[in-house]
Amino acid sequence: MAKITFITHDGKAHVVEIAVGWSLMEGAVKNGVLGIDADCGGACACATCHVYIDPAWTASLPPKADTEEAMLDFALVTSPNSRLSCQIRVTSDMDGLIVRLPVSQH
Amino acid sequence: MSERLIIVGAGQAAAQAVQSLRAEGFDGPITLIGDEAWPPYQRPPLSKAYLLGSFARERLFLKSDQFYRESDCTLILGARVAAIHRAEKTVELADGRKLAFDKLLLTTGTRVRRLRCPGADLAGVHYLRDIADVDGLQAVFRPGARIAIVGGGYIGLEVAAVAAKRGLDVTVFEAMDRLMARAVSGPVSDFFAAEHEKSGVKLKLRTGVEAIEGDGRVEGIKAGGQAYPADIVLVGIGVLPKDELATRAGLASQDGIVVDGNGRTGDPAIFAAGDCTRHIGREGTAIRLECVQNAIDQARHCALAIAGKPASYSEVPWFWSDQYDLKLQIAGLARAGDQIVLRGDPAARKFSVFHLRGGIVAAVEAVNAAPDYLAGRKWIADGARIAAEKLADPSIPIKQMA
Ligand SMILES: Cc1cc2nc3c(=O)[nH]c(=O)nc-3n(C[C@H](O)[C@H](O)[C@H](O)COP(=O)(O)OP(=O)(O)OC[C@H]3O[C@@H](n4cnc5c(N)ncnc54)[C@H](O)[C@@H]3O)c2cc1C
Numbered sequence: 001m002a003k004i005t006f007i008t009h010d011g012k013a014h015v016v017e018i019a020v021g022w023s024l025m026e027g028a029v030k031n032g033v034l035g036i037d038a039d040c041g042g043a044c045a046c047a048t049c050h051v052y053i054d055p056a057w058t059a060s061l062p063p064k065a066d067t068e069e070a071m072l073d074f075a076l077v078t079s080p081n082s083r084l085s086c087q088i089r090v091t092s093d094m095d096g097l098i099v100r101l102p103v104s105q106h
Numbered sequence: 107m108s109e110r111l112i113i114v115g116a117g118q119a120a121a122q123a124v125q126s127l128r129a130e131g132f133d134g135p136i137t138l139i140g141d142e143a144w145p146p147y148q149r150p151p152l153s154k155a156y157l158l159g160s161f162a163r164e165r166l167f168l169k170s171d172q173f174y175r176e177s178d179c180t181l182i183l184g185a186r187v188a189a190i191h192r193a194e195k196t197v198e199l200a201d202g203r204k205l206a207f208d209k210l211l212l213t214t215g216t217r218v219r220r221l222r223c224p225g226a227d228l229a230g231v232h233y234l235r236d237i238a239d240v241d242g243l244q245a246v247f248r249p250g251a252r253i254a255i256v257g258g259g260y261i262g263l264e265v266a267a268v269a270a271k272r273g274l275d276v277t278v279f280e281a282m283d284r285l286m287a288r289a290v291s292g293p294v295s296d297f298f299a300a301e302h303e304k305s306g307v308k309l310k311l312r313t314g315v316e317a318i319e320g321d322g323r324v325e326g327i328k329a330g331g332q333a334y335p336a337d338i339v340l341v342g343i344g345v346l347p348k349d350e351l352a353t354r355a356g357l358a359s360q361d362g363i364v365v366d367g368n369g370r371t372g373d374p375a376i377f378a379a380g381d382c383t384r385h386i387g388r389e390g391t392a393i394r395l396e397c398v399q400n401a402i403d404q405a406r407h408c409a410l411a412i413a414g415k416p417a418s419y420s421e422v423p424w425f426w427s428d429q430y431d432l433k434l435q436i437a438g439l440a441r442a443g444d445q446i447v448l449r450g451d452p453a454a455r456k457f458s459v460f461h462l463r464g465g466i467v468a469a470v471e472a473v474n475a476a477p478d479y480l481a482g483r484k485w486i487a488d489g490a491r492i493a494a495e496k497l498a499d500p501s502i503p504i505k506q507m508a
Protein backbone atom coordinates (compact mmCIF):
# COMPACT_ATOMS: atom_id res chain seq x y z
CA MET A 1 0.00 0.00 0.00
CA ALA A 2 1.10 3.55 -0.70
CA LYS A 3 -0.66 6.73 0.38
CA ILE A 4 -1.14 9.01 -2.60
CA THR A 5 -2.56 12.53 -2.43
CA PHE A 6 -4.68 13.66 -5.38
CA ILE A 7 -5.39 17.38 -5.53
CA THR A 8 -8.32 18.33 -7.76
CA HIS A 9 -8.24 21.54 -9.80
CA ASP A 10 -10.29 23.36 -7.15
CA GLY A 11 -7.61 22.62 -4.55
CA LYS A 12 -9.35 19.79 -2.68
CA ALA A 13 -6.98 17.05 -1.48
CA HIS A 14 -7.97 13.37 -1.44
CA VAL A 15 -5.64 10.91 0.22
CA VAL A 16 -6.06 7.45 -1.24
CA GLU A 17 -4.34 4.20 -0.26
CA ILE A 18 -3.44 2.26 -3.37
CA ALA A 19 -2.29 -1.36 -3.49
CA VAL A 20 1.20 -1.97 -4.87
CA GLY A 21 0.93 -3.02 -8.52
CA TRP A 22 -2.26 -1.08 -9.20
CA SER A 23 -2.10 2.05 -11.33
CA LEU A 24 -2.52 5.57 -9.99
CA MET A 25 -5.56 5.82 -12.28
CA GLU A 26 -7.26 2.76 -10.76
CA GLY A 27 -6.68 4.01 -7.23
CA ALA A 28 -8.17 7.40 -8.01
CA VAL A 29 -11.16 6.20 -10.02
CA LYS A 30 -12.20 3.46 -7.59
CA ASN A 31 -12.15 5.92 -4.74
CA GLY A 32 -14.31 8.44 -6.54
CA VAL A 33 -11.63 11.11 -7.04
CA LEU A 34 -13.20 13.38 -9.65
CA GLY A 35 -11.19 14.62 -12.61
CA ILE A 36 -9.93 11.38 -14.20
CA ASP A 37 -12.13 9.84 -16.90
CA ALA A 38 -9.96 6.88 -17.99
CA ASP A 39 -12.19 6.12 -20.97
CA CYS A 40 -10.03 3.25 -22.22
CA GLY A 41 -9.74 1.57 -18.84
CA GLY A 42 -6.00 1.93 -18.61
CA ALA A 43 -4.79 0.77 -22.01
CA CYS A 44 -2.82 3.93 -22.85
CA ALA A 45 -5.29 4.60 -25.65
CA CYS A 46 -7.39 7.62 -24.62
CA ALA A 47 -5.35 10.27 -22.78
CA THR A 48 -8.21 11.00 -20.37
CA CYS A 49 -6.24 10.00 -17.26
CA HIS A 50 -3.83 12.92 -17.57
CA VAL A 51 -2.30 14.19 -14.31
CA TYR A 52 0.50 16.50 -13.17
CA ILE A 53 3.13 14.90 -10.95
CA ASP A 54 4.46 17.05 -8.11
CA PRO A 55 7.84 18.39 -9.34
CA ALA A 56 9.61 16.90 -6.31
CA TRP A 57 8.60 13.44 -7.55
CA THR A 58 8.95 13.54 -11.34
CA ALA A 59 12.53 12.24 -11.39
CA SER A 60 11.86 9.25 -9.15
CA LEU A 61 9.03 7.80 -11.26
CA PRO A 62 9.70 5.30 -14.04
CA PRO A 63 10.11 7.16 -17.36
CA LYS A 64 7.43 7.41 -20.05
CA ALA A 65 7.24 4.81 -22.79
CA ASP A 66 6.89 6.06 -26.38
CA THR A 67 3.21 5.10 -26.42
CA GLU A 68 2.55 7.27 -23.35
CA GLU A 69 4.41 10.15 -24.97
CA ALA A 70 2.31 9.78 -28.14
CA MET A 71 -0.95 9.76 -26.19
CA LEU A 72 0.01 12.74 -24.04
CA ASP A 73 0.06 14.70 -27.27
CA PHE A 74 -3.75 14.48 -27.14
CA ALA A 75 -4.17 15.62 -23.55
CA LEU A 76 -5.20 19.22 -22.90
CA VAL A 77 -2.77 21.76 -21.39
CA THR A 78 0.22 19.52 -20.82
CA SER A 79 3.44 20.48 -19.10
CA PRO A 80 6.78 18.71 -18.56
CA ASN A 81 5.40 17.02 -15.41
CA SER A 82 2.36 15.64 -17.26
CA ARG A 83 1.82 11.88 -17.12
CA LEU A 84 -0.91 9.37 -17.90
CA SER A 85 -1.92 7.98 -14.54
CA CYS A 86 -2.82 4.55 -15.94
CA GLN A 87 0.79 4.05 -16.95
CA ILE A 88 2.23 4.51 -13.47
CA ARG A 89 2.16 1.34 -11.35
CA VAL A 90 2.26 2.05 -7.65
CA THR A 91 5.31 0.85 -5.68
CA SER A 92 5.91 1.19 -1.94
CA ASP A 93 8.48 3.93 -2.73
CA MET A 94 5.63 6.12 -3.94
CA ASP A 95 4.19 6.54 -0.45
CA GLY A 96 3.57 10.27 -0.02
CA LEU A 97 3.39 11.05 -3.75
CA ILE A 98 1.39 14.16 -4.66
CA VAL A 99 -0.56 14.26 -7.94
CA ARG A 100 -2.53 17.23 -9.30
CA LEU A 101 -5.51 16.89 -11.61
CA PRO A 102 -6.35 19.04 -14.64
CA VAL A 103 -9.54 21.10 -14.95
CA SER A 104 -10.85 18.79 -17.67
CA GLN A 105 -9.86 15.69 -19.60
CA HIS A 106 -11.79 16.60 -22.77
CA MET B 107 -36.29 18.73 1.02
CA SER B 108 -33.95 15.98 0.02
CA GLU B 109 -35.38 13.28 -2.21
CA ARG B 110 -34.95 9.52 -1.85
CA LEU B 111 -33.39 7.90 -4.90
CA ILE B 112 -33.45 4.19 -5.69
CA ILE B 113 -31.26 2.73 -8.43
CA VAL B 114 -32.24 -0.70 -9.79
CA GLY B 115 -29.36 -2.72 -11.26
CA ALA B 116 -25.80 -2.46 -9.87
CA GLY B 117 -23.64 -2.17 -12.98
CA GLN B 118 -21.60 0.33 -14.98
CA ALA B 119 -24.31 2.99 -15.28
CA ALA B 120 -25.29 2.68 -11.61
CA ALA B 121 -21.75 3.26 -10.31
CA GLN B 122 -21.38 6.31 -12.54
CA ALA B 123 -24.75 7.66 -11.43
CA VAL B 124 -23.78 7.52 -7.74
CA GLN B 125 -20.55 9.40 -8.43
CA SER B 126 -22.18 12.02 -10.66
CA LEU B 127 -25.17 12.55 -8.35
CA ARG B 128 -22.89 13.40 -5.44
CA ALA B 129 -20.61 15.50 -7.63
CA GLU B 130 -23.65 17.50 -8.82
CA GLY B 131 -24.82 18.09 -5.27
CA PHE B 132 -27.71 15.63 -4.97
CA ASP B 133 -28.04 15.24 -1.19
CA GLY B 134 -30.81 12.68 -0.67
CA PRO B 135 -30.26 9.08 0.40
CA ILE B 136 -29.28 6.72 -2.43
CA THR B 137 -30.12 3.01 -2.36
CA LEU B 138 -28.59 0.77 -5.01
CA ILE B 139 -30.24 -2.62 -5.52
CA GLY B 140 -28.53 -5.34 -7.56
CA ASP B 141 -29.37 -8.97 -8.17
CA GLU B 142 -25.78 -10.13 -8.54
CA ALA B 143 -23.67 -10.95 -5.49
CA TRP B 144 -21.17 -8.22 -6.36
CA PRO B 145 -21.03 -4.44 -6.22
CA PRO B 146 -20.82 -2.80 -9.68
CA TYR B 147 -17.98 -4.17 -11.81
CA GLN B 148 -16.56 -3.70 -15.28
CA ARG B 149 -17.69 -6.30 -17.81
CA PRO B 150 -15.21 -5.58 -20.66
CA PRO B 151 -12.30 -7.47 -19.02
CA LEU B 152 -14.54 -10.55 -18.61
CA SER B 153 -13.96 -11.63 -22.20
CA LYS B 154 -10.40 -10.25 -22.30
CA ALA B 155 -7.72 -10.07 -19.60
CA TYR B 156 -9.87 -11.56 -16.83
CA LEU B 157 -10.75 -14.64 -18.88
CA LEU B 158 -7.08 -15.00 -19.77
CA GLY B 159 -6.26 -14.96 -16.07
CA SER B 160 -4.03 -11.88 -16.21
CA PHE B 161 -6.39 -9.54 -14.34
CA ALA B 162 -7.24 -10.09 -10.67
CA ARG B 163 -10.89 -10.16 -9.62
CA GLU B 164 -10.54 -7.23 -7.17
CA ARG B 165 -9.57 -5.03 -10.11
CA LEU B 166 -12.93 -5.61 -11.81
CA PHE B 167 -14.83 -3.59 -9.22
CA LEU B 168 -15.61 -0.09 -10.40
CA LYS B 169 -15.55 1.54 -6.95
CA SER B 170 -14.14 0.73 -3.53
CA ASP B 171 -16.39 -0.06 -0.54
CA GLN B 172 -15.19 3.19 0.97
CA PHE B 173 -16.53 5.09 -2.03
CA TYR B 174 -20.09 3.86 -1.38
CA ARG B 175 -19.77 4.64 2.34
CA GLU B 176 -18.49 8.13 1.69
CA SER B 177 -21.20 8.65 -0.95
CA ASP B 178 -23.86 7.67 1.59
CA CYS B 179 -25.07 5.00 -0.81
CA THR B 180 -26.69 1.87 0.66
CA LEU B 181 -25.99 -1.27 -1.36
CA ILE B 182 -28.57 -4.05 -1.35
CA LEU B 183 -26.93 -6.90 -3.25
CA GLY B 184 -28.19 -10.34 -4.20
CA ALA B 185 -31.69 -8.86 -4.33
CA ARG B 186 -33.92 -8.66 -7.39
CA VAL B 187 -36.51 -5.96 -7.88
CA ALA B 188 -39.70 -7.73 -8.94
CA ALA B 189 -42.05 -4.78 -9.51
CA ILE B 190 -42.37 -1.02 -9.62
CA HIS B 191 -45.55 0.42 -8.09
CA ARG B 192 -45.75 3.83 -9.70
CA ALA B 193 -48.88 5.09 -7.93
CA GLU B 194 -47.44 4.50 -4.46
CA LYS B 195 -43.85 5.18 -5.56
CA THR B 196 -42.34 1.98 -4.25
CA VAL B 197 -40.29 -0.86 -5.63
CA GLU B 198 -40.99 -4.40 -4.49
CA LEU B 199 -38.18 -6.91 -4.08
CA ALA B 200 -38.56 -10.58 -4.96
CA ASP B 201 -38.59 -11.37 -1.21
CA GLY B 202 -41.60 -9.10 -0.71
CA ARG B 203 -39.78 -6.11 0.84
CA LYS B 204 -41.03 -2.72 -0.33
CA LEU B 205 -38.90 0.42 -0.55
CA ALA B 206 -40.20 3.94 -1.17
CA PHE B 207 -38.64 6.40 -3.62
CA ASP B 208 -39.11 9.93 -4.82
CA LYS B 209 -36.94 9.35 -7.90
CA LEU B 210 -36.15 6.02 -9.51
CA LEU B 211 -33.28 5.17 -11.88
CA LEU B 212 -33.38 1.94 -13.90
CA THR B 213 -29.99 0.60 -14.95
CA THR B 214 -30.93 -3.02 -15.51
CA GLY B 215 -28.71 -3.70 -18.53
CA THR B 216 -29.29 -6.67 -20.80
CA ARG B 217 -29.65 -10.42 -20.79
CA VAL B 218 -27.97 -12.70 -23.32
CA ARG B 219 -29.93 -13.88 -26.31
CA ARG B 220 -30.28 -17.66 -25.93
CA LEU B 221 -29.65 -20.18 -28.64
CA ARG B 222 -32.91 -21.87 -29.65
CA CYS B 223 -31.85 -24.99 -31.51
CA PRO B 224 -32.05 -28.64 -30.46
CA GLY B 225 -29.48 -29.41 -27.77
CA ALA B 226 -29.17 -25.78 -26.65
CA ASP B 227 -29.76 -26.86 -23.02
CA LEU B 228 -26.99 -29.48 -22.91
CA ALA B 229 -24.33 -29.24 -20.22
CA GLY B 230 -21.25 -27.59 -21.68
CA VAL B 231 -23.13 -24.76 -23.44
CA HIS B 232 -21.84 -21.45 -22.04
CA TYR B 233 -22.72 -17.76 -22.27
CA LEU B 234 -20.65 -14.79 -21.15
CA ARG B 235 -22.25 -11.93 -19.31
CA ASP B 236 -21.15 -11.98 -15.67
CA ILE B 237 -18.38 -13.06 -13.31
CA ALA B 238 -20.11 -16.39 -12.63
CA ASP B 239 -20.14 -17.16 -16.37
CA VAL B 240 -16.37 -16.62 -16.62
CA ASP B 241 -15.72 -18.80 -13.59
CA GLY B 242 -17.77 -21.57 -15.23
CA LEU B 243 -15.92 -21.20 -18.53
CA GLN B 244 -12.47 -21.07 -16.95
CA ALA B 245 -13.11 -24.38 -15.20
CA VAL B 246 -13.31 -26.10 -18.61
CA PHE B 247 -10.70 -24.01 -20.46
CA ARG B 248 -8.03 -26.72 -20.85
CA PRO B 249 -5.36 -26.79 -23.53
CA GLY B 250 -6.46 -29.13 -26.29
CA ALA B 251 -10.18 -28.85 -25.51
CA ARG B 252 -12.31 -28.21 -28.59
CA ILE B 253 -14.41 -25.07 -28.26
CA ALA B 254 -17.13 -24.18 -30.75
CA ILE B 255 -17.99 -20.49 -30.65
CA VAL B 256 -21.42 -19.55 -31.96
CA GLY B 257 -21.39 -15.96 -33.23
CA GLY B 258 -18.51 -14.02 -34.78
CA GLY B 259 -19.21 -10.74 -32.97
CA TYR B 260 -17.04 -8.99 -30.36
CA ILE B 261 -17.67 -11.40 -27.51
CA GLY B 262 -17.21 -14.53 -29.60
CA LEU B 263 -14.00 -13.22 -31.15
CA GLU B 264 -12.51 -11.98 -27.89
CA VAL B 265 -13.15 -15.41 -26.38
CA ALA B 266 -11.69 -17.02 -29.52
CA ALA B 267 -8.49 -14.99 -29.08
CA VAL B 268 -8.12 -15.92 -25.41
CA ALA B 269 -8.93 -19.58 -26.11
CA ALA B 270 -6.37 -19.75 -28.92
CA LYS B 271 -3.75 -18.21 -26.62
CA ARG B 272 -4.59 -20.78 -23.96
CA GLY B 273 -4.06 -23.63 -26.43
CA LEU B 274 -7.65 -24.64 -27.12
CA ASP B 275 -8.79 -25.87 -30.50
CA VAL B 276 -11.11 -23.07 -31.65
CA THR B 277 -13.82 -22.93 -34.32
CA VAL B 278 -16.07 -19.88 -34.82
CA PHE B 279 -19.45 -20.26 -36.54
CA GLU B 280 -20.96 -17.10 -38.02
CA ALA B 281 -24.14 -16.95 -40.07
CA MET B 282 -23.22 -13.70 -41.87
CA ASP B 283 -20.59 -13.49 -44.59
CA ARG B 284 -18.05 -11.60 -42.47
CA LEU B 285 -17.00 -11.10 -38.82
CA MET B 286 -18.48 -8.35 -36.61
CA ALA B 287 -20.67 -7.46 -39.58
CA ARG B 288 -23.09 -5.32 -37.56
CA ALA B 289 -20.33 -3.22 -36.06
CA VAL B 290 -17.33 -2.75 -38.35
CA SER B 291 -16.57 -2.10 -42.02
CA GLY B 292 -15.39 -4.71 -44.54
CA PRO B 293 -11.66 -3.96 -44.35
CA VAL B 294 -11.69 -4.32 -40.56
CA SER B 295 -13.68 -7.59 -40.72
CA ASP B 296 -11.24 -9.00 -43.25
CA PHE B 297 -8.22 -7.94 -41.23
CA PHE B 298 -9.48 -9.62 -38.06
CA ALA B 299 -10.46 -12.76 -39.97
CA ALA B 300 -6.89 -13.08 -41.25
CA GLU B 301 -5.45 -12.50 -37.76
CA HIS B 302 -7.65 -15.18 -36.22
CA GLU B 303 -6.71 -17.64 -38.91
CA LYS B 304 -3.02 -16.90 -38.32
CA SER B 305 -3.55 -17.90 -34.70
CA GLY B 306 -5.07 -21.20 -35.72
CA VAL B 307 -8.73 -20.27 -35.24
CA LYS B 308 -11.00 -21.94 -37.80
CA LEU B 309 -13.65 -19.59 -39.17
CA LYS B 310 -16.89 -20.91 -40.62
CA LEU B 311 -18.63 -17.94 -42.21
CA ARG B 312 -22.12 -18.16 -43.76
CA THR B 313 -22.61 -21.13 -41.46
CA GLY B 314 -25.71 -21.16 -39.26
CA VAL B 315 -25.81 -23.56 -36.32
CA GLU B 316 -28.54 -26.18 -36.59
CA ALA B 317 -28.08 -28.24 -33.42
CA ILE B 318 -25.86 -28.99 -30.48
CA GLU B 319 -25.33 -32.70 -30.22
CA GLY B 320 -24.50 -34.92 -27.27
CA ASP B 321 -25.85 -37.31 -24.70
CA GLY B 322 -26.44 -35.15 -21.63
CA ARG B 323 -23.46 -32.96 -22.45
CA VAL B 324 -21.91 -31.36 -25.52
CA GLU B 325 -20.14 -33.72 -27.91
CA GLY B 326 -20.47 -31.82 -31.13
CA ILE B 327 -22.21 -29.14 -33.14
CA LYS B 328 -24.13 -29.37 -36.39
CA ALA B 329 -23.74 -26.37 -38.65
CA GLY B 330 -24.20 -25.77 -42.35
CA GLY B 331 -25.25 -29.40 -42.73
CA GLN B 332 -21.98 -30.70 -41.33
CA ALA B 333 -21.04 -32.20 -37.93
CA TYR B 334 -18.10 -30.88 -35.93
CA PRO B 335 -16.85 -32.47 -32.70
CA ALA B 336 -16.75 -30.11 -29.69
CA ASP B 337 -16.24 -30.28 -25.91
CA ILE B 338 -17.41 -26.75 -25.12
CA VAL B 339 -19.87 -24.40 -26.83
CA LEU B 340 -19.72 -20.66 -26.18
CA VAL B 341 -22.69 -18.68 -27.47
CA GLY B 342 -22.30 -14.97 -28.24
CA ILE B 343 -25.27 -14.00 -30.39
CA GLY B 344 -26.26 -10.71 -28.86
CA VAL B 345 -28.23 -9.35 -25.93
CA LEU B 346 -31.76 -8.18 -25.17
CA PRO B 347 -32.66 -5.21 -22.96
CA LYS B 348 -34.02 -6.01 -19.50
CA ASP B 349 -37.06 -3.80 -19.86
CA GLU B 350 -39.78 -5.91 -18.28
CA LEU B 351 -39.87 -4.01 -14.96
CA ALA B 352 -40.54 -0.85 -16.95
CA THR B 353 -43.09 -2.32 -19.35
CA ARG B 354 -45.03 -4.04 -16.58
CA ALA B 355 -45.26 -0.66 -14.87
CA GLY B 356 -46.72 0.79 -18.08
CA LEU B 357 -43.58 2.59 -19.32
CA ALA B 358 -42.86 2.50 -23.04
CA SER B 359 -40.19 0.21 -24.47
CA GLN B 360 -39.27 -0.35 -28.10
CA ASP B 361 -36.53 -2.93 -27.73
CA GLY B 362 -35.18 -0.64 -24.98
CA ILE B 363 -36.86 1.58 -22.38
CA VAL B 364 -37.65 4.81 -24.22
CA VAL B 365 -35.91 7.83 -22.65
CA ASP B 366 -35.46 11.48 -23.63
CA GLY B 367 -32.22 13.47 -23.77
CA ASN B 368 -32.20 13.71 -19.97
CA GLY B 369 -32.67 9.98 -19.48
CA ARG B 370 -36.27 10.46 -18.38
CA THR B 371 -38.96 7.87 -19.16
CA GLY B 372 -42.61 8.78 -19.71
CA ASP B 373 -42.93 9.11 -15.91
CA PRO B 374 -41.19 12.28 -14.67
CA ALA B 375 -40.05 10.48 -11.49
CA ILE B 376 -38.45 7.57 -13.35
CA PHE B 377 -35.17 7.66 -15.28
CA ALA B 378 -33.22 4.97 -17.11
CA ALA B 379 -29.63 4.71 -18.36
CA GLY B 380 -27.30 2.31 -20.11
CA ASP B 381 -27.83 -0.85 -22.15
CA CYS B 382 -31.53 -1.16 -21.17
CA THR B 383 -32.53 2.10 -22.91
CA ARG B 384 -33.36 3.44 -26.33
CA HIS B 385 -32.84 7.12 -27.04
CA ILE B 386 -32.74 9.52 -29.96
CA GLY B 387 -29.08 9.57 -30.96
CA ARG B 388 -27.13 12.60 -32.17
CA GLU B 389 -28.04 11.66 -35.75
CA GLY B 390 -31.73 11.97 -34.99
CA THR B 391 -32.72 8.30 -35.07
CA ALA B 392 -33.75 6.09 -32.15
CA ILE B 393 -30.91 3.79 -31.09
CA ARG B 394 -30.01 1.32 -28.37
CA LEU B 395 -26.30 1.28 -27.61
CA GLU B 396 -24.51 -1.47 -25.73
CA CYS B 397 -21.30 0.09 -24.54
CA VAL B 398 -19.52 1.58 -21.57
CA GLN B 399 -19.58 5.07 -23.13
CA ASN B 400 -23.36 5.16 -23.31
CA ALA B 401 -23.75 3.72 -19.80
CA ILE B 402 -21.43 6.40 -18.39
CA ASP B 403 -22.73 9.36 -20.36
CA GLN B 404 -26.42 8.54 -19.94
CA ALA B 405 -25.91 7.99 -16.22
CA ARG B 406 -24.21 11.41 -15.99
CA HIS B 407 -27.11 13.03 -17.81
CA CYS B 408 -29.66 11.33 -15.53
CA ALA B 409 -27.68 12.57 -12.52
CA LEU B 410 -27.68 16.12 -13.90
CA ALA B 411 -31.44 16.04 -14.41
CA ILE B 412 -32.13 14.49 -10.99
CA ALA B 413 -29.90 17.12 -9.37
CA GLY B 414 -31.92 19.82 -11.13
CA LYS B 415 -29.34 20.76 -13.79
CA PRO B 416 -30.65 19.07 -16.95
CA ALA B 417 -28.43 19.07 -20.04
CA SER B 418 -29.23 17.24 -23.25
CA TYR B 419 -27.26 14.09 -24.16
CA SER B 420 -25.49 14.16 -27.54
CA GLU B 421 -22.09 12.51 -26.94
CA VAL B 422 -20.29 10.64 -29.71
CA PRO B 423 -20.53 6.89 -29.09
CA TRP B 424 -17.25 5.00 -28.74
CA PHE B 425 -16.26 1.41 -28.21
CA TRP B 426 -13.24 -0.84 -28.16
CA SER B 427 -12.31 -4.50 -28.45
CA ASP B 428 -9.07 -6.33 -27.60
CA GLN B 429 -8.14 -9.42 -29.60
CA TYR B 430 -4.59 -10.77 -29.26
CA ASP B 431 -2.30 -7.72 -29.17
CA LEU B 432 -4.71 -5.76 -31.34
CA LYS B 433 -6.68 -2.86 -29.91
CA LEU B 434 -9.67 -1.90 -32.03
CA GLN B 435 -11.16 1.49 -31.14
CA ILE B 436 -14.30 2.84 -32.78
CA ALA B 437 -16.00 6.23 -32.53
CA GLY B 438 -19.22 7.35 -34.22
CA LEU B 439 -21.73 5.21 -36.06
CA ALA B 440 -20.93 4.12 -39.60
CA ARG B 441 -23.70 3.77 -42.14
CA ALA B 442 -24.06 2.02 -45.47
CA GLY B 443 -23.14 4.49 -48.21
CA ASP B 444 -20.42 6.29 -46.24
CA GLN B 445 -17.22 7.01 -48.14
CA ILE B 446 -14.56 4.72 -46.69
CA VAL B 447 -10.96 5.97 -46.44
CA LEU B 448 -8.13 3.68 -45.42
CA ARG B 449 -5.19 5.24 -43.58
CA GLY B 450 -2.07 3.15 -43.05
CA ASP B 451 -1.37 -0.43 -44.02
CA PRO B 452 -3.27 -3.36 -42.47
CA ALA B 453 -0.23 -5.56 -43.17
CA ALA B 454 1.69 -3.42 -40.65
CA ARG B 455 -1.06 -4.29 -38.08
CA LYS B 456 -1.62 -0.59 -37.51
CA PHE B 457 -4.20 1.28 -39.57
CA SER B 458 -7.51 3.08 -39.46
CA VAL B 459 -10.67 3.40 -41.53
CA PHE B 460 -12.45 6.75 -41.66
CA HIS B 461 -16.07 7.08 -42.72
CA LEU B 462 -17.04 10.34 -44.43
CA ARG B 463 -20.67 11.34 -44.96
CA GLY B 464 -21.08 14.29 -47.30
CA GLY B 465 -17.40 15.04 -46.67
CA ILE B 466 -17.88 15.20 -42.88
CA VAL B 467 -16.20 12.68 -40.58
CA ALA B 468 -18.94 10.35 -39.28
CA ALA B 469 -17.00 7.42 -37.83
CA VAL B 470 -13.51 6.04 -37.35
CA GLU B 471 -12.25 2.52 -36.72
CA ALA B 472 -8.63 2.33 -35.58
CA VAL B 473 -6.49 -0.76 -35.08
CA ASN B 474 -3.44 -0.17 -32.87
CA ALA B 475 -3.75 3.47 -33.93
CA ALA B 476 -5.02 5.35 -30.89
CA PRO B 477 -3.98 8.79 -32.24
CA ASP B 478 -6.20 8.30 -35.32
CA TYR B 479 -9.07 7.25 -33.07
CA LEU B 480 -8.68 10.28 -30.79
CA ALA B 481 -8.43 12.73 -33.68
CA GLY B 482 -11.40 11.09 -35.39
CA ARG B 483 -13.55 11.17 -32.29
CA LYS B 484 -12.93 14.88 -31.90
CA TRP B 485 -13.68 15.56 -35.57
CA ILE B 486 -16.96 13.66 -35.31
CA ALA B 487 -17.99 15.73 -32.28
CA ASP B 488 -17.07 18.94 -34.11
CA GLY B 489 -18.66 17.90 -37.42
CA ALA B 490 -15.27 18.49 -39.08
CA ARG B 491 -14.75 18.23 -42.82
CA ILE B 492 -11.42 16.56 -43.68
CA ALA B 493 -10.35 15.79 -47.25
CA ALA B 494 -10.16 12.07 -48.06
CA GLU B 495 -6.78 12.47 -49.85
CA LYS B 496 -5.25 13.98 -46.73
CA LEU B 497 -6.65 11.28 -44.46
CA ALA B 498 -5.30 8.57 -46.73
CA ASP B 499 -1.78 10.03 -46.66
CA PRO B 500 0.11 8.66 -43.61
CA SER B 501 2.96 11.10 -44.25
CA ILE B 502 0.71 13.91 -42.98
CA PRO B 503 0.62 13.69 -39.16
CA ILE B 504 -2.93 13.28 -37.92
CA LYS B 505 -2.60 16.25 -35.59
CA GLN B 506 -1.82 18.57 -38.50
CA MET B 507 -4.85 17.74 -40.54
CA ALA B 508 -7.77 19.76 -39.24
C1 LIG C 1 -18.14 -9.94 -21.87
C2 LIG C 1 -18.46 -8.51 -22.17
C3 LIG C 1 -17.51 -7.69 -22.77
C4 LIG C 1 -17.78 -6.36 -23.06
N1 LIG C 1 -16.81 -5.57 -23.63
C5 LIG C 1 -17.04 -4.26 -23.85
C6 LIG C 1 -16.03 -3.40 -24.39
O1 LIG C 1 -14.93 -3.83 -24.69
N2 LIG C 1 -16.31 -2.08 -24.55
C7 LIG C 1 -17.54 -1.56 -24.22
O2 LIG C 1 -17.74 -0.35 -24.38
N3 LIG C 1 -18.53 -2.34 -23.74
C8 LIG C 1 -18.30 -3.68 -23.54
N4 LIG C 1 -19.31 -4.47 -23.02
C9 LIG C 1 -20.61 -3.88 -22.77
C10 LIG C 1 -20.65 -3.15 -21.44
O3 LIG C 1 -20.17 -3.98 -20.42
C11 LIG C 1 -22.07 -2.71 -21.16
O4 LIG C 1 -22.43 -1.79 -22.15
C12 LIG C 1 -22.24 -2.05 -19.79
O5 LIG C 1 -21.93 -2.95 -18.76
C13 LIG C 1 -23.65 -1.52 -19.63
O6 LIG C 1 -23.84 -1.01 -18.35
P1 LIG C 1 -25.27 -1.04 -17.66
O7 LIG C 1 -25.10 -0.38 -16.35
O8 LIG C 1 -26.28 -0.55 -18.61
O9 LIG C 1 -25.59 -2.60 -17.45
P2 LIG C 1 -24.79 -3.69 -16.62
O10 LIG C 1 -23.39 -3.28 -16.36
O11 LIG C 1 -25.02 -4.97 -17.33
O12 LIG C 1 -25.55 -3.73 -15.22
C14 LIG C 1 -26.90 -4.08 -15.06
C15 LIG C 1 -27.07 -4.78 -13.72
O13 LIG C 1 -28.45 -4.76 -13.34
C16 LIG C 1 -28.79 -5.99 -12.76
N5 LIG C 1 -30.25 -6.15 -12.79
C17 LIG C 1 -31.03 -6.29 -13.88
N6 LIG C 1 -32.34 -6.40 -13.53
C18 LIG C 1 -32.39 -6.31 -12.18
C19 LIG C 1 -33.46 -6.35 -11.22
N7 LIG C 1 -34.73 -6.50 -11.59
N8 LIG C 1 -33.16 -6.23 -9.91
C20 LIG C 1 -31.86 -6.07 -9.51
N9 LIG C 1 -30.81 -6.02 -10.37
C21 LIG C 1 -31.07 -6.14 -11.69
C22 LIG C 1 -28.02 -6.96 -13.63
O14 LIG C 1 -27.90 -8.24 -13.06
C23 LIG C 1 -26.68 -6.24 -13.76
O15 LIG C 1 -25.84 -6.54 -12.67
C24 LIG C 1 -19.05 -5.83 -22.74
C25 LIG C 1 -20.03 -6.65 -22.15
C26 LIG C 1 -19.75 -7.97 -21.87
C27 LIG C 1 -20.79 -8.85 -21.23
Ligand code: FES
Binds near residue numbers: 038044046047049
Ligand atom coordinates in the same frame (compact mmCIF):
# COMPACT_ATOMS: atom_id res chain seq x y z
S1 FES D 1 -6.89 5.40 -19.06
FE1 FES D 1 -6.82 5.69 -21.19
S2 FES D 1 -4.82 6.43 -21.49
FE2 FES D 1 -4.90 6.12 -19.36
